Amino acid sequence: MSDSDLSEFASIVERLERGEVPMKSIERELICPICEELFTQPLVLPCQHSVCHRCVRELLMPNHDDSLSTDAGSESSNPGSPRARVPSPSTEKLERLVRSGNPLKHMPCPNTHTCSLERVSMLFRNFTLESIVERYRQAARAAVAIMCNACKPPVQEATKSCMDCKASFCNECFKMNHPWGTPRAQHEYVGPTTNFRPKVLMCHEHEMEKVNMYCEVCRRPVCHLCKLGGSHANHRVTSMSSAYKILKEKLSKSIHYLISKEDQVRTQISELEEMMRHTEENGQLAERRASEHFERLLETLQERRTEMLRSIEQSRSLRVERLRAQVEEYQGMLENSGLVGYAQEVLKETDQSCFVQTAKLLHVRIQKATESLKMFQPAATQSFEEFVLDTSKEELLLKELSFSGVPAPPVIDLSRCRVYNEGLIHWRLSEDTLPTDHHIVEFRKLGSEEEQESGWSASEPVFGCSTVLSDLSADSSYTFRVKSCRNRVYSPSSPEVTLHTPPAPVFGFLFNEKCGFSAERLQLSKRRDSVESVAGMSLLLAAERVQTGSYICLDYIIGDTGISHGRHYWAFRVQPDSYMIKVGVASDSKLTEWFHNPRDTSSPRYDHDSGHDSGSEDACFEVSQPFTLLTVGMGRLFIPKASASAAGDHSSRVLPMPQRIGVCLDYDAARVFFYDADTMRCVYERPVDCSGTMFPAFGLLGGGAVHLEEFITAKRLSYL
Structure with a gap:
């Protein structure tokens, strides 16, 4: 690692120590994926994810006492420790892991669901993560002090924690328990903490050996015995110092890259927020426009409804008036009506000249009434069939009403296409395409340049997914393509296909069951x-x-x-x-x-x-x-x-x-x-x-x- 990289990494660490990266912002990284609480004594799974110690034990050994190893016993047994306040994994979470098909004796990783383990003892404790969680806890409870574990009441606030004694002390108790001139005076101490880690990690397979190598295949620390004759004998391993240097360099470079892209990320966040705002505005605008279109449709329907109902009412009134007048006319033909009575009185006239003078016009009226009786026809029809409204097409259009846009191009189905004197062309639409109004089939004959320059011929609008094209030339090649139309917007043309017509006109026939037909076979x-x-x-x-x-x-x-x-x-x-x-x-x-x-x-x-x-x-x-x-x-x-x-x-x-x-x-x-x-x-x-x-x-x-x-x-x- 170069001096510039080291200085950059140092600046990153300083930013973390100064609190420029707030602890609250990393809270989601400190949550156990099983119990969904802050990690307590996390263990590193083979897939490199971490899980709380108690969560692992409850999954592998549900009835086992949740007592930890010797180095963690003080914390687990302390009623005031954070571990004591962490609830056990939820029953629902455990049941979900069991239903996933993984037996309890082989715990799957809750994140990757790929790795499994059989023994808790094969896992390393993630002390780094544990330290970060402890610092987060202290930041979250700044007013809560860690008390001395050695004081007699009244208990004083701790000022130091001994990593060897795994206990916290006030100044007086620390001096009493670590007197000068004794081995205890050489113990390592830090600020008040409840997180006590061992000074050296020990190998799980060889308990007396320190971890001093890193297996690159298994991606875990090992001891030299593991490499010599253990389970990592044939694996590629490196020294712990080399692994530390390489991983620290990679991590620092990654952090440096993220920090260097902070402005870019903020810009992209701003762009995304702006896109969200525009999306909201455009969505609301689209809703208003769609609502306006439907309102105009409703207004048009209301206008047409009023006009058509008025037309029916006018026709009804006119017909009823004509029929009423015809009724009055026919009533005049009855015996007790005025016309018949008047005619009977005229017949009583004896003076010939006076009778002729009056009877002439009366005879014309009587004759018209007689002809009307012989050729009876109502003055108006009672049916309103011409006013029957067929809205099936409009209803279909309304059902197929969709947003405008360019429809997806169809695809010609060669397995169903046939060409003879006529061409039967089938095509299919994509499954997610919106309904189309109609389709147009275009075709042209391949041959001389003059024929190709004549351009494409187009069919009439087709409302299905197939059509028949007539008058194709025999023994000729034709190219076909299809376009879809929606709201007067045409899709791109389908991929072109070329089909060859037969060398002669189609001959039609059926099988003859009369000439030599063997009905037996x-x-x-x-x-x-x-x-x-x-x-x-x-x-x-x-x-x-x-x-x-x-x-x-x-x-x-x-x-x-x-x-x-x-x-x-x-x-x-x-x-x-x-x-x-x-x-x-x-x-x-x-x-x-x-x-x-x-x-x-x-x-x-x-x-x-x-x-x-x-x-x-x-x-x-x-x-x-x-x-x-x-x-x-x-x-x-x-x-x-x-x-x-x-x-x-x-x-x-x-x-x-x-x-x-x-x-x-x-x-x-x-x-x-x-x-x-x-x-x-x-x-x-x-x-x-x-x-x-x-x-x-x-x-x-x-x-x-x-x-x-x-x-x-x-x-x-x-x-x-």
Whole structure:
């Protein structure tokens, strides 16, 4: 340690001694974490935290007498000592430590909960902390004096405390108990205190040895016997003087750093207090503004309420007035009314010229009344349906009312997105996001620079978390992104995702249960959009009858819609645990013949593929073969040997099974293509005989299932 550091440390100590650092400010450092009172005879745990001696004993030995070791006996037995006034650990604290799963014989550290101990005797007493607590106690009770332990009544106030006798004395008693010329005169004495520490720390394992080394592994003082053959034999230890110097230097530097940053800490405290004040003010301002907004909403609602109720009242009054006038008019048609009576009196007139003169106008009135009776219609409607108020949308808006702010960007869910002629885009919002008003999906086609410069196209506002985008070009890549809107404020765009559309328009179909369908071994869903192969008793019986060199046949099923021209694309999912499934196309020219001739080796019921990927069936491929199929199963996709992949040469003919498989039939070019429907990568293509109508075809062997994509079946169902 340099001279400057020593002087700095000395100045720190002087500040503490002068009281510039008040003892009251360090009170929280002097509290036992178990009994939550000032430390009394604290012991140092292996984790370097301190706990009162009595707290340790009560945790380890609850029924043991709390008598301390010989060097502490005088204080514990003294009724006036601070230890006697410290309460035992609270029952609640003890029960909490026990419930934590640590047995009482292994006391956990109340701060770290990591270290444990079994014996009190293995702990050192923290005399430094004990001295600080004693000084704190004396500062707290400045008017209370320490009395002489040797005086006869009246007892005098102590002026010295002997560290060897572990007692306090007044001047006269000290001289009497430490006469000149005797060994007692050499005892060490300090000012009045109740904290008596031994002059030298003794080793717990070797009671006659002084502690003169420091184990850096266990971080505790040890003696030389501990290092030579004890529990610290293989540990790295240093001399006590070296450890003292190093630790004191580190501590002084740390204290120096804290003191040097005192102004900075005070500035930061001021800033935090200013932030607290501004937070209070801004919070109150936000409350007032929110209250003003609600008051304006209430005023607007009250105004609209008054206007709409007035409108209803006016309409009601007008309708009632019209109906009342109509009632009066109809009452005039009654026999005892004025009009009928007047008409009867006019009929009594015998003078022809006078009758005609009067009856002309009367006849018009009577005729109008007659027509009114024939075509009765109320003068006003009694229903007020046009005044029914639908506030559901407004109520929803009020329920979703939130503070303005930029919403978090959504994330497009690729696992649920699909692109065909149309694009089905799904996205999700973060869990802690506030409700949004709507979303906007933006997309653009990737290709030439002119197309990219045309910018992004945007969908109509979407109020859910998915939408369908129409009129996408075939065999093209599109980039999609989504933005959320709340209170007319748009979020940043979601991360962009690129999806590739199929090479041809979507072909819609369902499974056909009428053409060659084996109801014994295939189960078709009610919507005919999925088929499952059941390896049941019928398959076992069929295997029992198989001769050597023969193979169990596949069960075929085709689509209910055929293709006779153009390019078409469809997609499906094969259940991952399926044993063997063949997928592709079939010609109608021989379907009927094949399905009715199971013993013909060219029939689909006589399958050339044994299930072993030998490739021989592909090597002898004939263009005229009605079924053109690709084998998938057991989580794999098998590329035939004689194939030429559009994606280039494959290092292996066995590929992982795609999550979705796509098939594209180019009828005019007489070729069929097989794709990974998620990446739109072509994995296999081959020629096919398109002389007749072509149907999607599937062959199943053993357990397995095929599920058509929703876009494929939805297009077909729309025509049914």
